């Protein structure tokens with residue numbers, strides 16, 4: 001990427017799907033979330049809306065739900081990273097319960113993929129289970145950031161797989177793992193985020209769904225001030241929250257211009273190893 005033309009506003013949390021399955025995947029997700037998607041879910045459809053959303057680049061998070069989907073997903077990821085360089089950064093994924101999960105992490109690194117996403121609710125594990133620890137050890141070793149869905153999720157509303165308490169334990173046990181806890185540390189569990197996660201040095205937050213779920217600006221600022229201005233990134237969860245709304249939410253917070261610049265792009269660029 002041309003260093004002089006760095007993106008000003010990066011959305012660190014979006015989802016896109018291959019053309020062929022996009023409509024079906026969105027319909028299914030809309031079915032249990034009850035949220036009408038903002039985009040058609042495709043890569044080109046999402047990029048074509050950037051100007052309207054007020055973003056210049058985004059991270060698209062894949063989720064390998066089955067134990068075998070990762071090879072195909074990560075191969076496509078690598079191709080898409082080359083094809084949409086400067087516009088979209090595609091994270092790889094592997095189900096930690098897959099028998100070849102550790103080998104796939106090596107392959108993700110070799111493919112030049114910039115990060116990994118896991119979704120404990122979809123993938124069927126609790127984040128602090130000891131059987132996942134070899135996976136975390138490997139993630140720490142390859143040095144890539146790992147995004148966790150964190151907090152409540154409509155897919156498994158009564159059984160939360162990634163709570164602030166669980167993730168605090170993981171963060172303390174793996175101090176070299178760069179953990180991005182989506183949804184500002186834990187969707188709808190923000191008091192616990194403030195008390196258990198804010199300030200941990202190897203933890204990053206994105207702002208995905210803060211606007212939709214009505215996180216108050218007071219509590220946002222309490223967490224932000226206790227955490228670090230260097231480890232919070234803009235996120236929307238597009239197509240489930242309109243990135244324009246996410247940007248507006250952040251702009252309305254009582255942050256300095258320097259803090260906003262970090263939140264909108266510098267922290268993401270640094271985590272993506274671009275600057």
Ligand SMILES: [Zn+2]
Nearest residue numbers: 013014015237
């Ligand atoms: Zn998401």
